């Protein structure tokens with residue numbers, strides 16, 4: 657129980673709860689305005705929000721982004737509530753880093769989620785930098801297998817590792833290793849950041865190494881600079897709390913790669929309107945993490961309520977844009993009134 661990886665995840669949950677300013681609340685999405693239609697010329701009831709992801713049908717383009725797992729009751733409860741709600745509403749869900757599986761085998765109880773989500777998309781998660789610290793394809797395959805996952809998220813978190821006193825900071829030669837490992841796995845790999853973003857240079861590097869799924873996980877929502885700062889009694893100062901590339905800027909930058917790669921938008925998406933903006937900027941799916949945390953601590957019903965609210969907002973946005981299907985939204989810049 658005293659394993660540092662296991663305890664760190666609990667500390668993160670505690671700090672996020674204690675300091676609401678960790679959420680930058682999607683302020684970069686506010687700069688975009690959409691082209692309202694007074695005459696949408698469609699029936700609200702005809703708006704179809706469904707979409708396909710990893711060969712499965714989702715009720716609307718949402719993935720609950722990676723947050724937690726571990727050998728404690730709290731992450732177990734959170735993941736069970738998230739998975740049950742994801743199944744009920746037919747959205748996708750990703751678990752938090754599964755590194756803890758290898759230091760604390762009982763953590764498997766927090767990742768054994770197919771029983772709660774037999775049909776929807778579930779994604780595994782591992783920190784890419786671990787490949788420079790002894791992890792290999794067998795660790796990644798195990799993360800996939802315990803979850804019976806549809807894909808594996810490999811996360812990139814250089815800021816977090818650099819601030820953490822116990823951080824793993826050797827990112828040298830990583831993309832090559834990531835590509836070699838990914839080619840040996842039974843499921844596709846999605847590369848994500850954790851709130852600082854994957855920009856054009858990194859996306860191109862990933863594409864050149866064979867990756868075709870990117871979750872930009874940009875700045876604007878959860879600030880890892882803040883989390884690690886509070887975790888250490890603010891001893892590193894506030895210099896990195898707003899570090900990172902804003903999520904809408906990333907989506908604009910990655911547009912030229914959109915025809916070759918599947919782009920997932922996340923980092924500061926807080927409403928169904930934000931989701932629509934992200935998709936107009938080229939994303940085919942949207943991820944949201946922190947806003948689900950408190951609901952997931954309470955019950956699956958609270959999570960379902962939050963998902964339904966997002967879906968309603970997303971549906972009304974499509975209606976007000978005069979759009980009846982998700983494909984008409986993706987990359988359709990004519991729906992933007994103002995692009996900063």
Ligand SMILES: Cc1cc2nc3c(=O)[nH]c(=O)nc-3n(C[C@H](O)[C@H](O)[C@H](O)COP(=O)(O)O)c2cc1C
Pocket residue numbers: 668669672721722723724751752753781809811848849850851873874876877878922923924925943944945946947949
């Ligand atoms: C409490 C918490 C724990 C997280 N743990 C992980 C993790 O283990 N692995 C990961 O890839 N991302 C992790 N993230 C990052 C999220 O998946 C997401 O990329 C980031 O929070 C931005 O989304 P948001 O602004 O909607 O929160 C975590 C986020 C939060 C809030």
